[in-house]
Amino acid sequence: MEIKDKLNFEEMPPEELKSILADLPLADILEEWDSFNTEEALKIMMNLPLEDKVDLLSALSKTEQEKLIESLSAQSLNQILSEMDPDDLTDFIQSVSPDVRKEAWNSLSEEAKKETLFLLRFDEEAAAGLMTPRYLAVRAGITVGQALAFVRKGAQEVETVYYIYILDELQRLLGIVSLRDLLTANDNVKINDIMETNYVSVHEDTDQEEVAKTLETYDLIAVPVVDSRNQLLGIVTFDDIIDVIREEHTEDTYKMGGMTGNIDRYLDSSIFSLVKKRVPWLIILLILGTITTNVVDHYSGLITAAAFLFIFMPVITQTGGNSGSQSSTLMIRGLATGEIHSRDAGKILLKEIAVGVSMGIITGTVIILRSYFLPPGVEFEQSIIIGVALAFVVLFSTLVGTLAPLLINRMGLDPTVMSAPLMATVIDVAGLTIYFEIARILLRL
């Protein structure tokens, strides 16, 4: 049953609404969020448990957040914002429109304002931009029992209790104790006897993708962020890392679709910003692609002797583009996951030559059969020429698709640019040349 049918906004007393909403998974409410009107949305928001209010607001899109906030009273807004984790609050403050930002800012407590201003100093895409300044820190001299008592007192204030950070007088990070290790140690052992001094940390400027890889490699719930003097600035928790991984995925997908990587939500984006995201690549590829007009023009003399060649142009370039983007996709993804390195180029190239030859023979055979037996229909000799030319185009495209991302990566650039659209355009130009040349040779023209 849909949530909308369970709730009767007109007649239900608030208590009943509250109790139904408390039992509903937030994920289900979010799933149907678009189907509520502003008044219904506001009623849901007001009657959710406080913790869910915070999660709901964080999960909404920019425009939806703003719509909701404008209808909330200053008091309820204050209540929700004061429950947000400082890192989420900072993201929120940064993303909303100036009007809403002003209202939200005024409703913050002095402490929250201070924390937010501190976090706003850092680059959004770096480790420090993801961190929360609320963590548990103790001195090295205390005992496990004292530390546990401290954890029990401070647990509600911090984002995670699962690591305890040991700092010196200058706030420098000496070591880390996981709560698990703290719990299994004897109460009167000193913290500095059990703390891990060979800990993993990231620098405040470390790129968020690098932070994600660090957390993944070591299966950490949180990683400390330090400055160049090793002073602890904050911690990045796994939930923020999952968001980073999703964002990077979206960015990569957009780049592979021939767009800039800017990841605003589609429904939030204006027509102008959508055009701006798409038109640059479209024009670059168009201008590159017009080189094909020179290639075709160059071979236009063949039109009287071998008109059939022009009929097969689109399918030849398309198939070349497809096999090239298969290879480049494998390379780009392999480089991104760290499974492939530029130094493996030789090994990979040999493999792709074998793959390209096999696929060339298979696709060549298919097009020979298709073009000979089915309309428009060509002579047998003509179909052989097309088949052989296609096989070479496929082999060539496979190799370009393999080498281009590896080379670009070696040059220290992002290999994602060499994805399907650019690949297809490059192959259009070179593929047509190969196609016409092979045909010319076989036709002895």
Add this chain to the structure above:
Amino acid sequence: MEIKDKLNFEEMPPEELKSILADLPLADILEEWDSFNTEEALKIMMNLPLEDKVDLLSALSKTEQEKLIESLSAQSLNQILSEMDPDDLTDFIQSVSPDVRKEAWNSLSEEAKKETLFLLRFDEEAAAGLMTPRYLAVRAGITVGQALAFVRKGAQEVETVYYIYILDELQRLLGIVSLRDLLTANDNVKINDIMETNYVSVHEDTDQEEVAKTLETYDLIAVPVVDSRNQLLGIVTFDDIIDVIREEHTEDTYKMGGMTGNIDRYLDSSIFSLVKKRVPWLIILLILGTITTNVVDHYSGLITAAAFLFIFMPVITQTGGNSGSQSSTLMIRGLATGEIHSRDAGKILLKEIAVGVSMGIITGTVIILRSYFLPPGVEFEQSIIIGVALAFVVLFSTLVGTLAPLLINRMGLDPTVMSAPLMATVIDVAGLTIYFEIARILLRL
């Protein structure tokens, strides 16, 4: 400095090797792993701290794992496997070759064999396939103090101590207490007074992608897996979820590159399996693409009156394909992240019409200027015909790229199939028809 230069495998005494390796981040060792020969790799493995040995083995590719295991003594293998988490051990046992599997199996303890057999019963892609059966469970009647004492005793045995599960006599899940709540509660409070009974759980058959979304929505470190009688089978932890998110990302990327989603590591894949992954789509697209030969053949009569039309064919189809895949990429990604729903189709279509018209006008203008002023060069009237036709092809492609994924999703199918390669092929056929028709009308032929 590279790790290889820091280590002197020939001369270093094992103690020195051990101490250098203990200080090196595992991520760095993994990064350079390919550069070590088998003997060096084995020496590194043998001298790593035990925990790193486990992480290293889990992180290696199938072939590398097998190479290493064949050179390890039965005793060291046993030591490493006994430290692995049961879910990782099960994955490992499933992925290695039969020979290595036999050797690994024989070196397992009786308890590990039992756990592994239990986990092997479940589907790898479902919640139960990701879970570990090692969690902390208590009865509802005990006090917080008793529970804490139990946690302190059991902490080393389980994968996570951060949630404590409360079960009845039939192993059914009654509630969950986070370690944080346990720590902040008073020692003599009863567990059932503080446990969360409105907890989030997943069913054993829940698809892994769904499990990932659940864990993300609620920012959980672990989620319990139950059967249809609500008996607790195990828990899925956040580190396994991060792996799932990465895997799904790779699968989607491959599909968008026109391949089957099978995600074996590239360097592990045989030439045959690479061809098998790529050739089916290549052939489907080739056969679909040959419809363009019928289209071009149909308009071949125009060749005497308007030969220039054939010269511009490749750039027209390419640009159509590019604008179509931009739209389809936005739709596919939006549907995957849950930001776009099929019910938004109307709103989206209006937006894309505006975007398509703008991009059509821009690309049309570019090609008019390019074709009129630069070689091969066409008449002004001809360049206008090409520009107008391109504008319509771009608008059409944008709309197909938008609607096709939304429709496919509405039909309950995976919209990822409508990615760049298939999009480009469909647009080739329809785009060429639009191109020639518009030209024919404008030329009054």
